[in-house]
Amino acid sequence: MRNNSFFYFLTLNLLKEKRRFVGIVLISTLLIFLLSSVLFISSSIKTTLNSSLKAQPDFIVQNIKAGKVAPIKAEQVDKIVNIYGVNKVTKRVYGRYFFDDKYSALIVGVDFLDEQSSKKLVKIMNSVDLKSFLSKDNMLVGQGVLSYLKSHYYATNYNFLTPSGQMQKVNIFKALNAKSSLISNDMIIMPLELAQKVLGLKESELTDIALNVPNDSEWSNIKAKLESLNFSTRVVSKKDMKKAYENLFNYKGGLFLVLYLIVIATFSLLLYLRYSLASSLERKEIAILRAVGWSIKDVLELKFLENIFLVIFAFVLGSSLAYIYVFILGAPILKDIFLGGANLKQFATFTPVVDYSVLSTIFIVFAVAFLGSVLIPVWKIAVTEPKEAL
Amino acid sequence: MVTIENLNKFYEIDGQKQYVLNDIKLNIQKGECVILKGVSGSGKTTLLSIIAGLDKPSSGKVLVNGEPISKLPDMHLSAFRAEKIGIVFQNFNLLDGVSLLDNAIVPLVAAKVGLKEAKQKALNALKVANIEHKANKTPSELSGGEKQRGAIARALVANPNLILCDEPTANLDIANSLSFIQTLKELHHMGKTIIVATHDSLFEELDFKHRVVEISQGLLVDS
Ligand SMILES: Nc1ncnc2c1ncn2[C@@H]1O[C@H](COP(=O)(O)OP(=O)(O)O)[C@@H](O)[C@H]1O
Ligand SMILES: [Mg+2]
Numbered sequence: 001m002r003n004n005s006f007f008y009f010l011t012l013n014l015l016k017e018k019r020r021f022v023g024i025v026l027i028s029t030l031l032i033f034l035l036s037s038v039l040f041i042s043s044s045i046k047t048t049l050n051s052s053l054k055a056q057p058d059f060i061v062q063n064i065k066a067g068k069v070a071p072i073k074a075e076q077v078d079k080i081v082n083i084y085g086v087n088k089v090t091k092r093v094y095g096r097y098f099f100d101d102k103y104s105a106l107i108v109g110v111d112f113l114d115e116q117s118s119k120k121l122v123k124i125m126n127s128v129d130l131k132s133f134l135s136k137d138n139m140l141v142g143q144g145v146l147s148y149l150k151s152h153y154y155a156t157n158y159n160f161l162t163p164s165g166q167m168q169k170v171n172i173f174k175a176l177n178a179k180s181s182l183i184s185n186d187m188i189i190m191p192l193e194l195a196q197k198v199l200g201l202k203e204s205e206l207t208d209i210a211l212n213v214p215n216d217s218e219w220s221n222i223k224a225k226l227e228s229l230n231f232s233t234r235v236v237s238k239k240d241m242k243k244a245y246e247n248l249f250n251y252k253g254g255l256f257l258v259l260y261l262i263v264i265a266t267f268s269l270l271l272y273l274r275y276s277l278a279s280s281l282e283r284k285e286i287a288i289l290r291a292v293g294w295s296i297k298d299v300l301e302l303k304f305l306e307n308i309f310l311v312i313f314a315f316v317l318g319s320s321l322a323y324i325y326v327f328i329l330g331a332p333i334l335k336d337i338f339l340g341g342a343n344l345k346q347f348a349t350f351t352p353v354v355d356y357s358v359l360s361t362i363f364i365v366f367a368v369a370f371l372g373s374v375l376i377p378v379w380k381i382a383v384t385e386p387k388e389a390l
Numbered sequence: 391m392v393t394i395e396n397l398n399k400f401y402e403i404d405g406q407k408q409y410v411l412n413d414i415k416l417n418i419q420k421g422e423c424v425i426l427k428g429v430s431g432s433g434k435t436t437l438l439s440i441i442a443g444l445d446k447p448s449s450g451k452v453l454v455n456g457e458p459i460s461k462l463p464d465m466h467l468s469a470f471r472a473e474k475i476g477i478v479f480q481n482f483n484l485l486d487g488v489s490l491l492d493n494a495i496v497p498l499v500a501a502k503v504g505l506k507e508a509k510q511k512a513l514n515a516l517k518v519a520n521i522e523h524k525a526n527k528t529p530s531e532l533s534g535g536e537k538q539r540g541a542i543a544r545a546l547v548a549n550p551n552l553i554l555c556d557e558p559t560a561n562l563d564i565a566n567s568l569s570f571i572q573t574l575k576e577l578h579h580m581g582k583t584i585i586v587a588t589h590d591s592l593f594e595e596l597d598f599k600h601r602v603v604e605i606s607q608g609l610l611v612d613s
Contacts, residue, residue, distance in 0.1 A: 005498060005505040016487035288483045291444055292544065293472020293500040295465050387436075387445040 002301070010305055017306075020277065025314050027270045028370070032318025033325070035263055035362050037334055040326040043355040049245050056241060057088065057210035058219070061226055062234045069234070071205035076229060080211060083225050088212040090114075093192050095199040095207060097160065099152070105145045105186045109195025128174060137194055138173035144185035146175040163200030170194065259337070267366075271373040278303075279377040286378060290386035299382045300375060307374045311367045319359065327352040391552060391583045392418040392441060397450035399436055399608075410436050412608040414450070418585065420551070423578045423598070426587040428605040434587035435480075437605065438554050441585065442475055443467045454552065472500040476545030480557040482537040484529040490516060490540040491525040494547045501548055511547055519543035519573065535566030542573060553577060555586040559593075567592055 014021075061080065063072035074091060081089050093109030112134060128140065141149070149158055149172065160168045170190060196203060213222050219237065226235045286299055294302075325331055330349050399411035410433045418424055428434050439445035440452055443459040452459050455474055462470065476497075484493045494512035503511070516522040521539035529537055538558065545553055555574075559567035567590065575598045577584060586593060594602070604611045 003502055003504055005495065005503060005508045008505050009492075009495065009499045012488060012492055016485075284483075285485060288485060289496065289500075290468070291442070291471075291477060291479070291483065292497040293468050293475075293548075294496075295468035295500070297465065298468070298500055385439075385445045387439040 006302075010302060013302065013306055014309060020281065021310060024270065024274055024277070025310055027266060027273070028310070028314035028366075029318040029321070031263060031266050031270065032315050032362070032366065033322045034259075034266075036319040036322035036359065037326050037331060038259060039355060039358050039362065040322055040353070041331055041334060041350060043358065044326070044350040044353045047353045048351055053238065053242055053245070056238055057090065058212045058238050059210070059223065059226060060092075060236045061209040061211070061229070062236065063208075063230075064232050064234045069208075071201050072208055074204050074206050076233075077206075077209055079229055080209060080226065083222060085213055085215060085218045085222055086211050087214060088210070090210045091192065091206045092210050093195045093199065093201060093207050095195075097188070097198065099148065103148050105142070105148075105188050107188045107190065107195055107198060109192040109199075110189055111192045133173050134191060137168070137170045137190075139170045139188050139190040139194070140174050140176050141172055141189075142185045142187045143175055145188055146172065160198045162198055168194075168198050170198070267369070271369060274307075274370060275373045275377055278374045279381070282378065283381050286381045287386045290382060296379075296382045300379060303374055303378045304371065307371055308367065311370050315363055315366065323352075323354075326350055391420040391422070391455065392416070392585070393451070393453040394441075395451040397437075397440065397452060398448045399433075399440065399445075400448050409608050411440075411447075414608075414610055416603065416610065418583060420583055421578075421581050423574070423584040423596075423600040424586070425593045425596070425600055425602045426585060426605060427589060427593070427602055428587075429589055432605045433608045434589075434605055435556055438477075438556050438585065438587050442477055442554055443471055468500060472497045473548050474550050474552060476548070476550040476553045478538070478541050478545045478553070478555040478558050480560050482529070482534075482541045482561075484537060484540055484544070486530065487528055489526045489528055490521060490532070490543065493529075493540060494544045497544060497548050511549075512543070515543040515547040516540075518546055518576075520569075534561050535563070535569070538562060538566065538570060539573075542570075546577075551581075552583045553585070555584070555588075557588055557590075558586060559588065559590045564592075571596065 061072065061076065063070050063076075077089055077091055080086060091111055091114070095107055096104050097107050098104040112130060133140075146155070149155065155172065157169055157171045160170060162168050176187075176189075190198070193203065195201075196205065199207070201207070213219055223235050223237060227233055282303075289299055289302075290296075326334075327350055394414050394416040397411055397414040397416075398409065400407040400409045402408075414437065426434050426437065436445065440447050440460065441454060443454075443462065446460050454470075457470060459467065459470070484490070485496065491509065491512050494515050495508045498508040498511060513522060513525065516525050519539040519542040521536060521543060524532060524536055524540070527536075529540070532540065538561070558570055562570065571592065574584065574586070575596075578598055578600075
């Protein structure tokens with residue numbers, strides 16, 4: 001065990017070398033900052049996507065008309081319900097409503113009398129008096145919608161313009177907090193029939209039909225059955241959605257490659273700097289220490305502790321700055337690299353997610369390479385006879 | 391104290407053995423002050439390095455305090471060097487950016503002495519070397535003579551019984567050189583065994599008991 005005089009000397013050495021180390025610590029911090037930022041952003045995106053995928057149904061059945069997604073007949077639901085192995089068949093009516101060219105909200109129609117649909121909304125509905133909600137044309141709005149309507153129109157109601165050119169007045173029944181993952185800031189929930197009117201659907205029409213297939217091995221079988229319902233039926237599976245999400249990121253691969261190259265180049269530069277510092281400037285210091293009685297082990301231990309301190313300092317500083325940059329400041333600049341033009345509403349801010357296993361991998365790789373670049377030359381110097389001190 | 395028998399040191403250059411030390415035989419008693427004299431390149435530094443265990447002989451036997459210094463494992467040798475040998479280097483070899491007091495602590499850190507005791511010992515050593523008034527100055531703030539005294543303090547701090555000095559006056563003016571010799575005399579009276587490698591003629595007329603050993607082209611010559 002080391003005594004206090006050893007640690008005194010270690011501190012002394014760190015303080016004495018601070019000018020020498022400032023550049024190395026700065027580059028290290030920057031490097032860790034960059035790597036951790038990329039890590040924080042990608043794990044946050046991954047988690048958000050996964051949770052939004054989780055909320056998705058296994059299959060969505062759409063109707064294709066003239067090559068475009070068109071409303072689907074509600075009667076299809078009866079046929080789908082009869083397919084063996086299918087459950088949670090849900091009528092879905094939704095669409096984006098553009099208030100002006102800057103602001104839009106997602107209108108979601110809910111069949112409040114259908115147990116299946118309203119089950120998901122149980123948490124929200126607990127705070128809503130369903131009877132009075134359904135007695136008039138009412139809607140529940142997210143906080144973002146409320147503040148938009150408040151500042152541009154009224155806080156009590158809004159006149160939607162339907163595709164057929166009519167006005168549809170809907171009262172704001174209540175604003176909902178975006179705490180539930182099902183409700184976003186820019187979401188409007190209204191009864192199914194009302195949503196149909198606002199979105200210009202007939203009573204017999206739905207946007208699409210969602211359903212689940214609890215048994216994974218039935219997926220392809222049921223997909224085929226769904227597709228054979230009607231020649232114009234299109235079936236989107238959760239797997240397809242997942243692939244689409246993944247593609248969204250992979251096509252940015254080139255930029256990531258550049259980023260990684262920058263990181264690797266900086267890291268090599270850092271290791272080179274550290275290596276040459278250890279093999280030149282520290283050579284005399286080590287020879288002196290050895291000459292006045294320090295063993296090889298003493299020298300290696302001093303240098304190890306000295307540099308592990310630098311590594312930890314740079315790592316803590318770099319990753320904390322990255323945390324602030326990504327999760328508090330919303331990662332300006334880097335965000336554009338990641339998401340590019342893809343205007344994904346769910347990434348207005350990044351949900352704080354820290355992937356500790358990747359973070360510790362970064363730490364270990366950084367620490368091992370950094371310490372290696374110091375301890376190898378130090379060891380080489382320390383084991384040679386320290387006669388050059390004389 | 392120091393026993394050297396059949397010591398050889400050579401470097402292999404183009405397949406040829408270049409002898410730097412040739413069959414050296416030397417016996418130094420405890421408390422002796424030996425002046426190792428010789429022109430530049432005669433092998434003085436090499437001999438001191440081998441005695442201090444900083445360099446390895448090509449062949450021969452070197453005992454310091456009864457220990458076969460060239461055969462000790464590093465841990466053992468380093469501890470021995472930290473506690474039993476004090477070295478004053480030609481170019482002082484103080485650590486830059488570190489005060490004289492902290493420089494003087496360095497051997498004690500290796501000897502695992504606690505900080506409080508180490509500081510006390512370092513301060514005492516600075517007193518003996520007559521430089522305690524500059525204890526908090528770093529080498530860059532000091533003159534050659536002051537650095538020299540700082541280096542002496544470091545060499546004395548662990549209270550070693552063998553003190554090796556390599557060209558101690560080479561970088562000093564005459565006044566500082568004479569003052570160094572005065573310090574040497576005090577160390578001699580303290581009973582330290584001293585070896586000074588030098589080609590400075592000031593060491594030829596010391597006013598205390600000493601032995602002069604001359605080395606020439608790696609050979610000891612009687613004088
Ligand atoms: N690594 C080495 N390789 C070859 N020759 C060396 C080496 N180190 C020292 N020498 C030679 O050893 C001789 C003695 O050197 P040194 O002991 O420093 O002499 P002094 O201290 O008396 O001036 C010199 O001729 C020098 O060139
Ligand atoms: Mg010499």
